[in-house]
Amino acid sequence: MREDYIQHNPLVGQGLTGFKHFFADWFIAVPDWNYTLTKIVAEGDTVWAYGTYSGTQKGDWLGIPATNKSYSITAVDIFRIQDGKLAEHWDVIDVYGLFKQLGVIQ
Known part of the structure; x- marks a missing residue:
């Protein structure tokens, strides 16, 4: 990964x-x-990866207090490669599904 890696997800520095x-x-x-x-x-x-992120939220995350609830969400991660290293990233994530499974929204 390049030191100057560009992130297009506003939650990630x-x-x-x-x-x-x-x-x-x-x-x-x-x-x-x-x-x-x-x-x-x-x-x-460009590399496109489609997969599932899952786990159980045991601690505070994304400003959400620990829920002890499990989640499973799909996402597409898109990377631009430069000089053999990750240079840039975009994603499309099921945030609605995540928040619903964690009980943040009904």
Whole structure:
């Protein structure tokens, strides 16, 4: 991953440091964190990954107090590769499904 990694998800900080902080917080809040890759496609300098994120929220995460509820959501992560390293990221995530499963919304 490039040090100047560009992140297009507003919840994740920029650069390698932002990426590391976001995932460290997620792993702490969801100790049984899991990702299952369903499909990956590469074309030119772009890689698309489709998969499922799941786990049980045991700690505060994304401003949501611990719920002790499990979730399973699908996402598409899109990466641009530069010089053999991750350079940029976009995602499409089922945030509605996440919040519903965690009980944040009805």
